[in-house]
Each structure stands twice: as C-alpha cells, then as structure tokens.
Amino acid sequence: MTESGSELCSLSFETLIERVRACTLCCHMLPRGPRPVVQLSESSRILVVGQAPGRKVHETGVPFNDPSGDRLRQWMGVSRETFYDERRLAILPMGFCYPGTGKSGDLPPRPECADTWRSELLARLTKIELTLVIGRFAHAWHLPDRQGSVTDNVRAWQQYWPAIVPMPHPSPRNNLWLRKNPWFEQEVVPRLQDRISQLL
Template sequence: MKQLLSEIRNCTVCKVHLPLGPRPIIEAASNSKIILISQAPGRIVHESGIAWADQSGKKLREWLGVDEATFYNTTNFAILPMGFCYPGKAKTGDAPPRKECAPLWHDDVLSELNNVKLTLLIGSYATAYYLPGEKNNLTHKANHYQEYLPTYWPLPHPSPVNRFWRAKNPWFEKNIVPELQKKIKEILARS
C-alpha cells in the first residue's frame, strides 16, 4: 500500500490540465474500515495538502459524528477522491474531477484494502461512477440508501455550495444523518 500511495502522490498524468499543478490527495491503509469516495480536493485542501480540511470536511465530520482524530485515522477512513488533484473553478463551485484518476488508480487502491465494511459515495460524480445504470438522481439515492447497503451508502456532497439542496431536503439531516452516524459508530467500534 505504501508504494502505491507514493506512486499516486507523485502522479503527473494530467498536470497540463491542472491550474495549480498536481498535488494528489489520498489517504488509506490496508486495514481501513470505511472508504470515502468523493469528488476532488478543493483549492484550500490543495494548498494545505490535508484531505477534507475545509468547510466541506467540517460538515462531513458532523454528518459522520466523528472528531478530527477519528476521521484522519486511516484505520478508520480511507480517502479516495474521484480526482486526486484540484481541478480548478467552474461557473458554480469547482470544476468536475479529472476523468483520468478513478480508472487509473481506484481498482489498484481498492484491491489493497482488506477490511472494508462500508463505502460512502459522496456526491454525484462518485455515485454515477460506482452505481452506473442506476437512476442518476442523487436525491433519490440518498433517500433510498438502504437499497445500496451493505456495500455503498450514497450521500450528497457536504460543500457549502449544496446548502440550497440541504434546505430543500431537510429530511436528509433529520432522518438519514442519525442513521449514518449510528452505522459509522457501529463500524468503528469493531476491531
């Protein structure tokens, strides 16, 4: 796993497309229990080099019911974005993750993980990639998460840009988040 992570962190495959240059962000250990498959690092994360060290990460940790020490312990969580580098800005929020990363690296990383109990698919890019052929409606997937268990749990992205989605869908934080926290607590309690 260490060698693979080193290769990924040194990847420059799409450097010509990255406005701030490559800085692949990934965290994992062979015994990680929960995989977080998300979009791509934002500018703040790119600058710090620390996954989810921004407002999105703060909201995600709130949803999961974990503190920073628990979150950044790779025995608990593997962080595997769809795109490992900051893709730049778009009209609203960040640009989509680069399409090269997931096909190039995900299978190799996933094959090294031997203790996974749950994979959280965070946002539309992750859900579309890992649940192909499914109705590509993240609201439906988040509301019917039980259909994808025990392997996957689809979630909206916790970005501040999605605050309007959260306002329109209060059921998510009222009904789904407590169930998610319960599941996370149960998984993390196991050895």
C-alpha cells in the same frame, strides 16, 4: 508516466501509494499543478469517496480540510482525530488533485485518476465495510444501478445499506438542497452515525 493494470498489481501497497502521490499524468491540465491528496491504509474499515480536492485542500494537502469537511464530520459523528486516522478511515476522491474553478464552483474531477489508479487501489482495501459515496461523479462510479439524479440516489439509500451510503455533497453550496430535503439529516444521518460508531 502511464501505468498498466498488471504493473500496478505487482507493486506493494506502500509503493503503489508512493506512485499515486507522485503522479503527474494530467499536470498540464491542472491550474495549480499536481498535488494528489489521498488517505488510506490496508486496515481502513470506512471509505469516503468525494469528488476532488478543493483549493484549500490543495494548499494544505489535508483532505476535507474545509467547511465541507466540517459538515461531513458532523454528519458522520466523528472527531477530526478519528477522521484523519488512516488505519480506520480511507479517503479516496474520484480525482486526486484540485481541478480548478469553473463558472459555478470547482471543475469536475480529472478522469485520469479513476482510469489509472482507482480499480487497483480499491482492490487493496479489503477491510472496507462501509463506503460513503458523495456527489454525482462518485455515484456514477460506485452505484452501477443508480437511480438517476443525486437526489434520487440518496433517496434510495436503503437499497445500498449497510455497505454503501449515497450522499449529497456537504459543501455550503448545497445548503438549498438540504433545506429542500430535510429528510436526509433527519432519517439518514442518525442511521449513518450509528453504523459508523459500530465500525469504529
């Protein structure tokens, strides 16, 4: 099944989300089959843009239901209850399904998701006031004037403030990055928590 932009524009928000959750565009490329994991509402005020669901998220169908999510919620200063309230917070990864595992972690997000669905979904999220952009694939889409590396983008966070915050991935695999860049948790995280508290 392929969808054209004009066809998607004519759908109600509810029908659009149903189509996304039933998507099988790249099922033949997914080692565990399709299971799109997204969370969004037309009233969402904060958007979290990750990479793609991991294995545990694929199994549970709950976004960021893993150690990465625990750290992300800590950075944001929110509870699980708040984080999973779609009326407040949308979660729209670059790839909606678990892409499988490579030599050094999960494979990149499948490009079909962004190519097919992303622009129309973002157009419907008209109440978003803050977007957290996590990892290099999300940076590539959401930061047209990005600086280069993930570290460079995150260091330039004030350039995008207060509408967008470029972030490293909260995965435990990034512990070394966090040790090398303590300024992120010292400088950026407190400002991020204040901004989120204001919006919620």
